[in-house]
Amino acid sequence: MNKPIGVIDSGVGGLTVVHELMRQLPREKLIYLGDTLRCPYGPRTAKEIIRFTWEMVDFLLTKDIKMLVVACNTATAYTLEELQKKLTIPVVGVIQPGARAAIKSTLNNHIGIIGTEGTIRSNAYSNALSMLKPDLYTISLACPTFVPIVEKGILSGSLAERTVEHALLPLKKFDEMDTLILGCTHYPLLKEVIQQVVGPEITLISSSEETARETSTILQINQLLNDETESFYHQFYTTGDVASFTSLTKRIFNSSIDNLKSVAIEKAVI
Amino acid sequence: MNKPIGVIDSGVGGLTVVHELMRQLPREKLIYLGDTLRCPYGPRTAKEIIRFTWEMVDFLLTKDIKMLVVACNTATAYTLEELQKKLTIPVVGVIQPGARAAIKSTLNNHIGIIGTEGTIRSNAYSNALSMLKPDLYTISLACPTFVPIVEKGILSGSLAERTVEHALLPLKKFDEMDTLILGCTHYPLLKEVIQQVVGPEITLISSSEETARETSTILQINQLLNDETESFYHQFYTTGDVASFTSLTKRIFNSSIDNLKSVAIEKAVI
Numbered sequence: 137m138n139k140p141i142g143v144i145d146s147g148v149g150g151l152t153v154v155h156e157l158m159r160q161l162p163r164e165k166l167i168y169l170g171d172t173l174r175c176p177y178g179p180r181t182a183k184e185i186i187r188f189t190w191e192m193v194d195f196l197l198t199k200d201i202k203m204l205v206v207a208c209n210t211a212t213a214y215t216l217e218e219l220q221k222k223l224t225i226p227v228v229g230v231i232q233p234g235a236r237a238a239i240k241s242t243l244n245n246h247i248g249i250i251g252t253e254g255t256i257r258s259n260a261y262s263n264a265l266s267m268l269k270p271d272l273y274t275i276s277l278a279c280p281t282f283v284p285i286v287e288k289g290i291l292s293g294s295l296a297e298r299t300v301e302h303a304l305l306p307l308k309k310f311d312e313m314d315t316l317i318l319g320c321t322h323y324p325l326l327k328e329v330i331q332q333v334v335g336p337e338i339t340l341i342s343s344s345e346e347t348a349r350e351t352s353t354i355l356q357i358n359q360l361l362n363d364e365t366e367s368f369y370h371q372f373y374t375t376g377d378v379a380s381f382t383s384l385t386k387r388i389f390n391s392s393i394d395n396l397k398s399v400a401i402e403k404a405v406i
Numbered sequence: 407m408n409k410p411i412g413v414i415d416s417g418v419g420g421l422t423v424v425h426e427l428m429r430q431l432p433r434e435k436l437i438y439l440g441d442t443l444r445c446p447y448g449p450r451t452a453k454e455i456i457r458f459t460w461e462m463v464d465f466l467l468t469k470d471i472k473m474l475v476v477a478c479n480t481a482t483a484y485t486l487e488e489l490q491k492k493l494t495i496p497v498v499g500v501i502q503p504g505a506r507a508a509i510k511s512t513l514n515n516h517i518g519i520i521g522t523e524g525t526i527r528s529n530a531y532s533n534a535l536s537m538l539k540p541d542l543y544t545i546s547l548a549c550p551t552f553v554p555i556v557e558k559g560i561l562s563g564s565l566a567e568r569t570v571e572h573a574l575l576p577l578k579k580f581d582e583m584d585t586l587i588l589g590c591t592h593y594p595l596l597k598e599v600i601q602q603v604v605g606p607e608i609t610l611i612s613s614s615e616e617t618a619r620e621t622s623t624i625l626q627i628n629q630l631l632n633d634e635t636e637s638f639y640h641q642f643y644t645t646g647d648v649a650s651f652t653s654l655t656k657r658i659f660n661s662s663i664d665n666l667k668s669v670a671i672e673k674a675v676i
Contacts, residue, residue, distance in 0.1 A: 160509050162539055228626070236622050239430050240615060267631065268622060269432055345510060352506050352538060353623050357496070361537065 138364040140165040140247075141351065142201035142372075144192040147175035147287050147376075148384045149322030150207030153230070155388065156348035157205070163361070164317045167199050172376030176283040177210040178252025179318075185254060189215045193223070195373075201225065202360050207209035209320045209343065210252050219375040226354050230321060231255075233350040234343030235264035239272075240313050241339045246273045246312040248338075250304070251319030253278040261319055279303040279320075286322040289387055292329060306346040307334065317341045325388060335361055408634040410435040410641075411591045411621065412471035414462040417445035417557050417646075418654045419592030420477030422498070426618035426642075427660065433551075433631070435638040437469050442646030446482040446523025446553040455524060459485045463493070465643075472496065472630050478611065479590050480648055481520050483530035496624050500591060503524075503620040504613030505534035508585050511609045516582040518608075520574070521589030521590070523548040531589055546578040547575040549590075556592040559657055562599060570599045577604065579584075587611045595658060 141157065143150055147170050154168055154287045171177075177185050191213040192206065204227045206212045206219065212229030238247050249261045257280040265272050281299050290296050300385050309311065316338050320325055324342040329339055355361050374381040411427065413420055424438055426582050439462050459481040463474065474489065474497045476482045482499030489497045494665050506515050519531045524547040535542050551569050560566050575655050577583065588594055594612040601610055633660050635670075644651040 140534075156510075160538070162508070212536075232626060236430070240426075240619050268430070271432070281482055328446070349506055349510050350623055352509075353503075353620055356502060356629060357624060 137363050139166070139200055139202035140167045140365060141203045141355075142196035142199065143168045143203060143205045143207050144189070144196065145170050145208040145281070145321060146177040146188075146210065147172045147322070147390065149175060149283070149286065149320060149325070150380065151385060152324045152342070152344035153207035153347050153371075155228060157347045158296050159350060160348045161177065161302075161352055161355070163204075164355070165362070166370045167196060167201060167373070169196055169373045169377070172287075172374045172381055174375065175287060176252065177208060178254045178280060178283060180254065181210040182204070182254075185210055185214045187217075189219075193219065193369070195403050199242045203228070203351065206230065207321050207344070207347065210254040213255050213258035213268050220365050226360070228347060228351055228354055228356055230343040230347045231264050231319070233346035234317050234319060234341055235261060235339045236266065236350075237280060237343075237346040238317050239265065240271050241341060242315040244312060245269075245271060246315050247309065248307055248312055248313045249274060249276045249319050250279050250323065251276070251314065252283060253280050255319055261317060273311065273312070275307065277304070278305055279323075279384065282326060284322065287384075289384055291387070296326060296329050297332070299312050300326060300333050304330070304333050312355060313338060315339045317342060317343065319343060363396050386396075408435070408501060408636060408638070408656055409470055409472035409475045409631050410437045411475060411486075411625075412466035412469065413438045413475045413477050414459070414466065414481065415440050415478040415591060416447040416458075416480065417442045417553070417592070417659065418651065419556065419590060419595070421554070421655060421658050422591050422594045422612070422614035423477035423617050424640075426615045427621060430578070430618045430627070430657070431622055435632070436640045437471060437643070439466060439643045440645070440651065442557075442644045444645065444649055445557060446522065447478060448550060448553060450523045450524065452524075454483050455480055455484045455593070456488075456501060459489075459515060473621065473625060473658040475496070476500065477591050477614070477617065479518060479530075483525050484496050496628055496630070498617060498621055498624055500613040500617045501530050501534050501589070503616035504587050504589060505538065505613055506609045506620075507616040508587050509535065510537050512542075512585040514582060514584050515539075515585055516580065518577055518580060518583045518591065519544060519546045519589050520549050520584040520586065521546070522553060523550050523564065525589055531587060545577065545583065547574070549593075553590065553592045554597060557652055557654075559626060561595050561657070566596060566599050567602070570596060570603050573601050574600070581625060582610060585609045585611060587613065589613060632672035
């Protein structure tokens with residue numbers, strides 16, 4: 137089954153999912169679309185988020201994908217159920233895998249969730265958590281300043297530290313928390329700064345890593361794993377500026393991804 | 407969907423999966439069957455393992471289960487594909503979840519696998535690993551002495567330490583290993599001793615915890631999660647002696663499981 141997996145995100149955050157998909161499923165071909173032009177989705181209305189997401193999905197469906205990964209928490213919060221109902225291919229979002237990993241991780245049932253305003257407002261994480269395990273204590277916090285700094289490539293240093301420290305102040309009151317969900321695919325790029333601010337005793341859950349793992353499960357049970365050995369290259373699309381997308385991609389992937397040269401980055405017209 | 411999940415094992419090892427299922431999916435009702443009478447499965451022939459497993463499955467099918475968890479690595483190695491083909495309910499084994507977690511965990515692609523003779527002889531783990539990620543270095547080691555001591559309740563102390571230390575000696579040659587799969591559901595009960603012997607820098611993967619998480623994924627995508635709020639009790643069956651099964655169950659669950667009193671343990675006739 138040598139068809140590609142489609143991955144969508146509002147910008148570059150979903151590349152953290154791509155990175156994990158490449159590592160955990162190196163035999164799978166990926167097609168990525170980042171809606172950089174209209175990023176961030178966090179402060180947008182539900183109606184806009186739904187329309188933008190469907191535009192991205194329709195673009196990827198023309199590429200004959202075998203599975204769709206909604207690598208954006210905001211888009212997952214507002215569209216996952218509808219996508220799962222309407223599409224004939226498996227669709228995985230980033231919220232349920234993150235919720236499941238947090239439940240596995242917590243020892244005292246106190247879980248924090250940080251995400252965009254849209255994700256937090258939707259209560260998607262608290263709903264996903266309580267559906268699986270009702271006896272949890274949760275706190276949710278919107279961090280609207282994180283996506284803009286990540287999209288500018290500010291992933292460490294004093295500005296990143298001050299931004300994170302200030303945003304996470306309200307979490308201090310929830311002092312029993314032992315697990316914190318990074319409920320936005322941009323946030324793993326700030327993971328080191330976030331860990332430093334919350335302290336080493338709190339387990340950070342990256343919805344990106346967990347989503348890659350769940351994608352592996354779903355491909356396998358649907359017998360969709362690639363069983364061919366032909367060589368292939370991944371394709372990356374952005375709705376925004378190609379040069380800045382390329383530069384951010386290099387920064388995110390560091391030097392650990394060898395096939396970056398062979399990647400075709402085109403400007404998607406949607 | 408208030409039907410139970412069926413869980414089978416050759417003995418008490420599968421209770422480590424049950425423990426995690428209770429923790430990660432507290433709303434789900436479980437029916438467990440341990441074939442204590444014929445345990446261990448490790449040294450048995452493929453034909454015997456397949457016959458015994460089908461006898462357990464047939465028993466649980468009379469209980470109207472909505473999903474089957476094969477919580478025994480040896481049984482998974484020899485029967486999973488056949489069970490998945492022949493049963494109309496979802497079937498999950500313990501090998502693929504463990505393989506997936508090891509791939510997520512390893513940073514240098516050097517993975518060790520310990521299991522029963524039957525599991526190791528089947529190459530089920532190395533096959534599962536290489537299907538997902540071909541560029542891994544693996545070492546497999548059978549530890550036939552572990553299941554018998556666990557079934558006797560010897561989980562710590564000098565006998566457990568000497569047994570583990572002696573069995574794991576051949577792993578010393580594979581000194582780049584950063585991840586070790588506990589490829590038998592009995593082994594998490596020896597986790598502390600194993601960690602002490604291999605050292606803190608090696609990540610131990612418990613197929614039990616990972617299987618519980620994958621069960622959660624599979625229930626959710628098949629829309630089989632329990633959405634009713636009626637109270638229920640779990641049911642435990644053994645083919646062996648009820649008194650010693652009860653005593654081992656208490657030891658394994660420690661005091662952390664509150665509803666042990668309400669559990670019905672009966673002798674299964676198969």
